[in-house]
Amino acid sequence: MDIFIQQIINGLVLGSIYALVALGYTMVYGIMGLINFAHGEVVMIGAMVALTVIKLLANSGLPVFVIILLALAAAAVVCMAVGFSIERIAYRPLRNAPKLAPLITAIGVSIVLQNLAMLIWGRNYHAFPPILPTSAHDVFGATITTLQVAIVLIAALMMAGLIVLIHRTRLGRAMRATSENPSIAQLMGVNINQIISITFIIGSALAAVAGLMVSANYSIAHYYMGFMLGLKAFTAAVLGGIGNIAGAVLGGILLGLIESLGAGYIGDLTGGFLGSHYQDIFAFFVLICVLIFRPSGLVGEKVSERA
Amino acid sequence: MSYSRIPSMTLAIAAAVAMIGCGQKEEPKPAPAPAPVAAPVPPPPPPKPEVTVQLGHVAPLTGPQAHLGKDNENGARMAIDELNAKGLEIGGAKIKFVLVAEDDQADPKQGTIVAQKLVDAKVSGVIGHLNSGTTIPASKIYFDAGIPQISGSATNPTYTKQGFATAFRVMANDVQQGKVLGGYATKQLAGKTVAIIDDRSAYGQGLADEFEKAVVASGGKVVTREFTTDKATDFAAILTKIKSKKPDVVFYGGMDAQGGPMTKQMKSLGLKAKFLTGDGGCTPEYIKLAGAASEGQYCSLPGVPLDQMPGGKAFGDAFNAKYGQIQLYAPYVYDAVMVMVDSMKRANSVESAKFLPEIGKSDYQGVTTKIQFDDKGDLKGGAISLYQVKDGKWEYRETIGGSVVAEVKEAVKEAATAVKDAAVATGDAAKDAMKDAAKEGAKVAADVSKDAAAAKAAVEKK
Numbered sequence: 218m219d220i221f222i223q224q225i226i227n228g229l230v231l232g233s234i235y236a237l238v239a240l241g242y243t244m245v246y247g248i249m250g251l252i253n254f255a256h257g258e259v260v261m262i263g264a265m266v267a268l269t270v271i272k273l274l275a276n277s278g279l280p281v282f283v284i285i286l287l288a289l290a291a292a293a294v295v296c297m298a299v300g301f302s303i304e305r306i307a308y309r310p311l312r313n314a315p316k317l318a319p320l321i322t323a324i325g326v327s328i329v330l331q332n333l334a335m336l337i338w339g340r341n342y343h344a345f346p347p348i349l350p351t352s353a354h355d356v357f358g359a360t361i362t363t364l365q366v367a368i369v370l371i372a373a374l375m376m377a378g379l380i381v382l383i384h385r386t387r388l389g390r391a392m393r394a395t396s397e398n399p400s401i402a403q404l405m406g407v408n409i410n411q412i413i414s415i416t417f418i419i420g421s422a423l424a425a426v427a428g429l430m431v432s433a434n435y436s437i438a439h440y441y442m443g444f445m446l447g448l449k450a451f452t453a454a455v456l457g458g459i460g461n462i463a464g465a466v467l468g469g470i471l472l473g474l475i476e477s478l479g480a481g482y483i484g485d486l487t488g489g490f491l492g493s494h495y496q497d498i499f500a501f502f503v504l505i506c507v508l509i510f511r512p513s514g515l516v517g518e519k520v521s522e523r524a
Numbered sequence: 525m526s527y528s529r530i531p532s533m534t535l536a537i538a539a540a541v542a543m544i545g546c547g548q549k550e551e552p553k554p555a556p557a558p559a560p561v562a563a564p565v566p567p568p569p570p571p572k573p574e575v576t577v578q579l580g581h582v583a584p585l586t587g588p589q590a591h592l593g594k595d596n597e598n599g600a601r602m603a604i605d606e607l608n609a610k611g612l613e614i615g616g617a618k619i620k621f622v623l624v625a626e627d628d629q630a631d632p633k634q635g636t637i638v639a640q641k642l643v644d645a646k647v648s649g650v651i652g653h654l655n656s657g658t659t660i661p662a663s664k665i666y667f668d669a670g671i672p673q674i675s676g677s678a679t680n681p682t683y684t685k686q687g688f689a690t691a692f693r694v695m696a697n698d699v700q701q702g703k704v705l706g707g708y709a710t711k712q713l714a715g716k717t718v719a720i721i722d723d724r725s726a727y728g729q730g731l732a733d734e735f736e737k738a739v740v741a742s743g744g745k746v747v748t749r750e751f752t753t754d755k756a757t758d759f760a761a762i763l764t765k766i767k768s769k770k771p772d773v774v775f776y777g778g779m780d781a782q783g784g785p786m787t788k789q790m791k792s793l794g795l796k797a798k799f800l801t802g803d804g805g806c807t808p809e810y811i812k813l814a815g816a817a818s819e820g821q822y823c824s825l826p827g828v829p830l831d832q833m834p835g836g837k838a839f840g841d842a843f844n845a846k847y848g849q850i851q852l853y854a855p856y857v858y859d860a861v862m863v864m865v866d867s868m869k870r871a872n873s874v875e876s877a878k879f880l881p882e883i884g885k886s887d888y889q890g891v892t893t894k895i896q897f898d899d900k901g902d903l904k905g906g907a908i909s910l911y912q913v914k915d916g917k918w919e920y921r922e923t924i925g926g927s928v929v930a931e932v933k934e935a936v937k938e939a940a941t942a943v944k945d946a947a948v949a950t951g952d953a954a955k956d957a958m959k960d961a962a963k964e965g966a967k968v969a970a971d972v973s974k975d976a977a978a979a980k981a982a983v984e985k986k
């Protein structure tokens with residue numbers, strides 16, 4: 218039983234990480250209908266910047282909490298700048314081009330960012346300095362670290378914050394208007410260039426948070442880490458219904474649970490016929506099934522609810 | 525005191541000369557300080573024809589294993605720079621080596637593409653690739669083109685089993701390594717139950733298969749076999765499952781980028797088994813990534829520790845000065861280049877077809893081990909060394925198999941005999957000493973009793 222609870226916890230933590238990254242995908246998609254494939258790389262840059270700051274300050278004698286906040290602030294600023302520039306350079310000139318064009322520049326930007334990070338931070342893996350408490354809490358015989366609790370909570374908080382932002386604020390109303398019809402929104406006095414820039418900036422700030430959380434949890438950062446993470450988070454966003462904030466979190470957590478339970482139990486359930494190497498296949502199989510029966514994802518039904 | 529200085533001085537000068545030679549490739553620097561020994565300038569020799577020889581090198585320079593790929597390339601580059609600085613002459617022509625470095629992204633498909641590219645570029649030989657998964661498909665392309673290939677790190681047995689006369693490696697293969705690791709897990713680590721994880725790459729899977737066979741053969745039990753990928757970072761699910769089976773030892777067949785975080789996650793999940801991994805995880809990077817959780821864990825590496833090899837330490841120091849810390853395979857790749865060039869020298873030709881037969885006959889003392897090939901192109905008598913993390917560093921434990929071990933065993937035997945002789949000698953000495961002491965004692969006692977008797981007699985007289 219404790220093993221089952223441990224697998225659920227594993228799934229929740231992994232799922233929350235996917236959810237944190239998926240929020241960035243879903244926000245940009247909700248406003249612009251564009252899949253920002255470079256988002257995974259922005260997460261990576263967030264992780265790298267945060268790590269650099271933490272390494273610099275690790276021996277400064279500042280309290281751990283302050284170091285983390287400073288690292289997060291630095292990562293957020295850099296990511297916002299990167300996100301803003303990506304939109305300005307790679308997407309804005311193509312706003313009226315066919316849908317495929319920005320998709321291709323997105324992949325291009327992702328490769329450029331990856332190689333840029335390789336030049337700046339090198340090919341080596343960076344280890345996260347052990348400044349966070351590693352003590353584990355006991356939950357019915359299973360273990361969870363403080364950081365993992367924080368990850369789950371932060372993912373939930375981010376989702377709630379974004380929903381409030383979009384549904385309760387003036388900015389949110391402008392975003393929703395831009396999402397529904399950019400040209401009419403512009404006619405009504407919404408500065409859509411500004412709104413789209415802000416969307417990218419918020420999305421990139423989320424990426425910075427996600428980057429810090431991922432590298433802290435796995436105590437590893439590498440210029441290549443954004444690729445797989447981005448792919449999985451994108452899957453999560455599609456699973457939940459891309460463009461829907463709650464859907465991204467739901468999709469992320471579901472994907473995390475499927476992977477974790479899949480890896481943990483497939484082998485025993487099939488008598489060793491299928492092993493844990495089928496965990497990805499299992500996850501994508503669920504994705505295909507969901508998309509066959511609900512093409513817009515689990516909760517991404519009504520277009521007007523997007524973002 | 526002054527005598528002991530001489531070797532270190534020569535070393536320092538040699539290192540300085542090597543570095544000056546190496547530095548020539550970089551952008552022009554201000555002229556180095558004049559060398560202490562002012563050599564007379566030789567009269568300009570008649571110009572010899574200079575021949576450029578291209579050597580291909582392939583490793584992943586991008587992607588998750590880029591740090592290891594670059595390390596391999598640096599190893600090859602160092603060999604080439606040294607050879608060029610020495611100025612070799614083969615077949616009456618001055619040889620200038622050029623390294624054609626390619627990136628295969630650790631991807632088998634890309635591996636064959638760059639292999640074809642190297643064949644089209646007409647390289648004389650190929651050093652690499654890094655991964656077994658890329659080396660095996662590429663080896664067919666080199667074989668068809670008749671280009672000799674020496675890998676410094678591909679350990680999957682299939683590579684040399686295909687019957688390609690062009691395929692060589694300067695590292696023990698996974699059969700040899702898996703056997704040693706399996707035995708080590710069940711005997712030295714006293715593992716009755718073992719869990720195995722591999723990354724589904726040709727290397728990881730191959731090593732794990734051989735390990736499993738060896739564990740079963742030596743009486744251990746494999747409780748579960750789990751899988752991950754060479755790009756994964758989260759292992760909580762499979763480790764939780766492994767925890768439920770309570771193994772004594774967890775073995776991972778794969779690279780350091782996964783092995784490190786895996787060890788850390790084992791600890792945070794409260795999985796207390798010993799962690800054992802192969803050469804792919806035997807790096808400083810592993811310790812960095814696993815942090816404190818790496819303490820007391822084990823890995824194996826073909827060959828013997830660098831600082832125990834003749835010339836090994838000098839190589840390590842020179843490499844450190846030029847490229848920083850050795851990651852993993854750089855010394856092996858360095859040897860691979862040297863073996864290939866050594867064959868060219870013996871064949872007195874840089875043509876692939878001419879020096880290829882010489883590679884098989886190599887008998888070269890490299891920095892990692894003595895390199896001789898069997899008829900398949902595998903390293904003869906490959907030794908495997910085991911290491912354990914102690915105080916945040918890999919510490920050498922023991923070497924199993926291979927010719928070096930035989931030598932060591934011989935030495936130990938001799939030492940044992942010597943000790944025995946010494947013991948006998950000390951025994952004799954002790955006996956003599958005791959005899960003397962006893963004699964002395966007896967004498968004293970006799971004197972005392974004599975005195976006593978005399979005293980008694982005197983008393984009685986009175």
